[in-house]
Amino acid sequence: xxxxxxxxxxxxxxxxxxxxxxxxxxxxxxRLPHDLRKVDALIIPGGESTTIARLMKxxxxxxxxxxxxxxxxPTWGTCAGMIVLAREIVEDRxxxxxxxxxxxxxNAFGRQVDSFEADIDVPSLGGAPFRxxxxxxxxxxxxxxxxxxxxxxSDHQVVAAQEGHVLVTSFHPELTHDQRFHSYFLKIPVGS
Amino acid sequence: xxxxxxRVKAGLAQMLKGGVIMDVVTPEQAKxxxxxxxxxxxxxxxxxxxxxxxxxxxxxxDPSRVxxxxxxxxxxxxxKCRIGHFVxxxxxxxxxxxxxxxxxxxxxxDESNHIWKHDFKVPFVCGCRDLGxxxxxxxxxxxxIRTKGEAGTGxxxxxxxxxxxxxxxxxxxxxxxxxxxxxxxxxxxxxxxLVQEIHDTGRLPVVNFAAGGIATPADAALMxxxxxxxxxxxxxxxxxxxxxxxxxxxxxATTHYNNPDVIAKASQDLGEPMSGLDVRTLKQEELLSVRGx
Numbered sequence: 001x002x003x004x005x006x007x008x009x010x011x012x013x014x015x016x017x018x019x020x021x022x023x024x025x026x027x028x029x030x031r032l033p034h035d036l037r038k039v040d041a042l043i044i045p046g047g048e049s050t051t052i053a054r055l056m057k058x059x060x061x062x063x064x065x066x067x068x069x070x071x072x073x074p075t076w077g078t079c080a081g082m083i084v085l086a087r088e089i090v091e092d093r094x095x096x097x098x099x100x101x102x103x104x105x106x107n108a109f110g111r112q113v114d115s116f117e118a119d120i121d122v123p124s125l126g127g128a129p130f131r132x133x134x135x136x137x138x139x140x141x142x143x144x145x146x147x148x149x150x151x152x153x154s155d156h157q158v159v160a161a162q163e164g165h166v167l168v169t170s171f172h173p174e175l176t177h178d179q180r181f182h183s184y185f186l187k188i189p190v191g192s
Numbered sequence: 193x194x195x196x197x198x199r200v201k202a203g204l205a206q207m208l209k210g211g212v213i214m215d216v217v218t219p220e221q222a223k224x225x226x227x228x229x230x231x232x233x234x235x236x237x238x239x240x241x242x243x244x245x246x247x248x249x250x251x252x253x254d255p256s257r258v259x260x261x262x263x264x265x266x267x268x269x270x271x272k273c274r275i276g277h278f279v280x281x282x283x284x285x286x287x288x289x290x291x292x293x294x295x296x297x298x299x300x301x302d303e304s305n306h307i308w309k310h311d312f313k314v315p316f317v318c319g320c321r322d323l324g325x326x327x328x329x330x331x332x333x334x335x336x337i338r339t340k341g342e343a344g345t346g347x348x349x350x351x352x353x354x355x356x357x358x359x360x361x362x363x364x365x366x367x368x369x370x371x372x373x374x375x376x377x378x379x380x381x382x383x384x385x386l387v388q389e390i391h392d393t394g395r396l397p398v399v400n401f402a403a404g405g406i407a408t409p410a411d412a413a414l415m416x417x418x419x420x421x422x423x424x425x426x427x428x429x430x431x432x433x434x435x436x437x438x439x440x441x442x443x444x445a446t447t448h449y450n451n452p453d454v455i456a457k458a459s460q461d462l463g464e465p466m467s468g469l470d471v472r473t474l475k476q477e478e479l480l481s482v483r484g485x
Contacts, residue, residue: 009447010210010231031448046207048231048267055229055447080207092266106266112290113313115200118193135203136268136290175203 002186005030005039007065009055011047011080015174019182033064041074041186044081046135046172049106053084053095062097069099072191074165082168083138090141100166101144108139108157108170120171122151122160125180132159132171139170165191196313198335204268204291204315205336205399208232208422212412212443213401215239215426217257219264221435228439232268232291234424235261240297240344241427241466244478250298252280255287262288270317275484276302278311285314291336292316294329296483297343297426306484309333319403321354321481323361323390324380328485330398331383337396339420340481341404344427346468348411350481351404352418358400359419366394404481407432407465409445409458416449431466438462 004020006013008029020027030036042065056062069075077085086096086104115136119129140158143149151160159170165188173181211231216222222233237253238246252273262269268290273280281292294307296319309316310333318329319340326337339358341351365376365387377387389397402415403424412423423446432438441458448454
């Protein structure tokens, strides 16, 4: 039985754990490096990316996550999680982990009053459109050759992507009752 | 594309969870807060301890001050408007502030009515001393709640009192039978539907932070262990001798609130915290938490 770790430094980690609980999947909070050794997959939740990045660094988690993902641990970043996993952040901080070959722009849609919900098509999930919640959301502006876009908001705005065992979404599947993205993530095999 | 929905408004508070929101009065202070790991800043004309000292009428901050802070940091920027002052709220919304705090720290503009917050696209956080007050604010549209505590004192006792009141009342409602809920709603002065929701879920329908008097890493962790989902720190950082160190230590203690080893380490060699006030020596008219209902 797979155990999923949810990075619990700051942000909506409890919401991810609730979804996993509802699916009958064992979920653990990851706060310190040794927590990471107990899990088979990792979710980096929404939150404030500068806060999460700083706390990851000062408690030695950044390095630990890099090695774990390097060794193939399936990993998913939602919103802030996508930012910290990216190879590059356009015109901005924080320092990211560089674990997926994408260029990300933070707060790409503006401030909170511009936050929104929209139905988007995600062909990999099949079925009905996905209700996506974008909160001060980032967008993917550039993707490397090995990265597969999973969803677009418009022609130039990629909002979900995957490279091997690393998955990212600009939006928050954990804030809806639709479990399809969590199911999709749980099926991603360990990478090489 | 739907903007300003309840899910988006309450959702930003969910993204702030586990974090520290710091009061700042200048772009430089905002930068220090961001570098220390604050998940948001509250842009103010004065921190509560200085509002207390200055007396007079405390109003929303000068828009140019708020804009300068918004330009300096990439984390969310909050600002305070007076209780009931919906035009201050409109002004701050038009500036593009990310969250509004309808706050008892400023001088109330309306002693009967709080702002009808459903009219706004920008989300609101409001203070409370107990569950009834929290639920009245949520019914008016607050997408986030915080305890009032007693701001500007550096004394956590009131924040503890208010958090214990809220959490205790939630536990009590959860244990009640269905037939007792209407009488409880009446006693609390709260909408029945929200009392029912708490009975069913065992939690507030929005995120609940602690505020008012938090001055040390241990204070922050105390509030988290009592059930807060994050903390506001006002005067506690910039009234201490070493703001950058206090800011960073409070952020770490908030994340690792259940880990005394980490809190101990974060608390070392910080220097003088802000000097505190014994709340019992304050006169009734000096108390901020009694403003609003």
